[in-house]
Amino acid sequence: MSDGRRPSTGTASDSAGGPGTDGGDGDDVLLSVRGLKTHYEERSLFGGDPVRAVDGVSFDVREGETLGLVGESGCGKTTLGRTLVRLEEATDGDVVVDDTDVTSLAGDDLKRWRRDAQIVFQDPESSLNDRLTVGEIVREPLDVHDWKTPEARRQRVRDLLERVGLREEHYYRYPHQFSGGQRQRVGIARALAVEPDFVVLDEPVSALDVSVQAQILNLLMDLQEDLGLTYLFIAHDLSVVRHICDRVAVMYLGKIMEFGPTERLFTEPQNPYTRSLLSAVPTPDPTVERDRTVLRGTPPSPRDPPDGCVFSTRCPAKIRPDGFEELSEGDWEAIEVFREVLRERSRTDPSLSERARELLGFETRLPDIDEAADELFADRSFSSDVRQPIRRSIEAANDGDEDRASEIVAVTLGSVCDRERPSLLATDQADGARSSRCHRHREEHADPDAVDRRGPRP
């Protein structure tokens, strides 16, 4: 990958030229992702919605950098990494390298991409074949790609073992004879065997103890410097990402929420999700006063993402509809939890026995929602413009129509966050283009302190 580096700027969906697109500051782009989508079960036997694991993602990876990809489990970060190295098939969008879209490669071209792009997996226990010796494991990619002569391959494996901090005599040992850290070194040696340019590191240290983790991180940084590697570093541990990455993309429910240079993103996060995520990380310092935003609930299902902003169901800085600005935090919280209850109810899949009962004409209704509503609203005194829609919604839910119940609350008490997908907006042009996906960045809603002010529950 030495010539024709700048890819054509594709005009893919959702924020073409979005986050991390080269701002023209001279860094060479190695790989350019445009509007990438990876959905599972698109055409499943029973119909239904696909799992939108990666749902319209665009960014550039610059040559020689370490790009961090962070987010909670289920946000699509691993699927994205696997799609880039063609372990998963993209549903839509392009991954452009040297003017070629690697998502549509086949045959020899695909094989070449699979040599240039490698992956190191999270779990060193399950990613190595226990029946092969370490030497055979590291040699396998060389055999597959028919690298030089057998003698040269053996020598290469010995060099690689030494390079990653193992010893030559480890060649004939089996993986079970190694500790977790040593096994991860074997995984790294295997990935580097065929001299890739680009390596996806999928949670490479999260299964390791902290003192061993530090050894592996040091090794990865040394290898990058010596071999000129480009890393996509996938992790959920934010302190590791801060230590090793040049730029970071924060993902939530298949979308990039914020993108920017690491230090600035960590010190001045712009997106409410990034802020909440950072504030949830425990610091190894008991004297730090914690003024943390504890997010309620869990991320929604990627099968059924919210209509508006994907983070709207948990966002502490959610915009309120006109006329309701004065409602207390506790009141809003109760309303949001009520909406969550409705969503949960409409998502519940009936079990087989429930389906059978339904077919036979038995009643299969969920228990009334009154009890849940009582628990939430008992000691709240709402004005009638809040009370009315909630009452109608409770009635609809008790009639078994959760979707209509949700709809009633959304129409009367929802805001732009519930209705419109925010796009990734460039929030800072200087210093390598930051961007964030939030309605708060629009002038009419700008209230930068919203998250800080609301903070923890009253």
Next chain:
Amino acid sequence: MFHTEHERIHAVDGVSFGIWRGETVGLVGESGSGKSVTARSILGLVESPGEIDPRSSIRFGGEDITEYSESEYESIRGDGIAMIFQDPLSTLNPVYTVGNQIKEALSLHQGLRGAAATERAIELLEEVGIPDAARRVTEYPHQFSGGMRQRAVIAMALACAPEVLICDEPTTALDVTIQAQIIDLLLDLQAERDLSILFITHDMGVIAEVADRVNVMYAGEIVESAPVEPLFADPKHPYTRGLLRSIPGTQTSGDRLETIEGEVPTPNEPASSCRFAPRCPKAFEECSQIAPVPTAVGDDPDHDAACLLYPGDASTDEAVARHEADGDGGEQ
């Protein structure tokens, strides 16, 4: 002090600590350090070929529970001491509803049955922050998210109204935003019920947040013990220092991280030397000859380290002599 042997592996070797009512004691260390075996020993869950050395004692409510028979143990498990494990999915039975499992605990420990038990199960789920509990109580574990499952497990533990809650890596399998919720919940419940918590984790960040006192374990032994603030502000044992320095984020990003070279040894014989000595940057000759005993590091009587460098105001020779004398008269 516990002393468990598994094929002569001293998984926990001469460990002593106490927990006061309403207090959270942290047990922190890397994998294989003996944290979980310590917890299991307290609940009498160490199974053959493991055994608790008869010279050990675990006192709870004035009695030595290591001498309890299985049926006597039954009476304190749950009611006196309850435990929460790392993986909620393996704690919950997949073929029973969450409500049934809480009701089972209620009927065993509180004698509640039928509608009264269902009602109490719903209350417990509400208490641990599960919305729409009346419906949730009829659902199966697979219908719960990871965080909700851990809440349900906590509800089960609370069903027995325990005095001591042992939490073995309760947030390790969870995302950070969910971890924050669970930690908040545990601390709230502790304040409400005056619970004593033994919190086991490998995460120094979590321990800094929850614990009042911290015990650092290495290869089956407690190498340092102190109230949480001095432990993090001024760690004394070379292992604790190394552990804290190897956490990314405590030093400038992009620099090489400090590491502890080598690997954790398997404690397969009684300690006759410092088990950390082969990896210790400060080791000297005597470290490989004398087993250090917990010693006050300075003026603070609550801050101990098992290291020949201490007490800090004594000369090395004096300190070594003291450890040698204490070791002979003491545990081993």
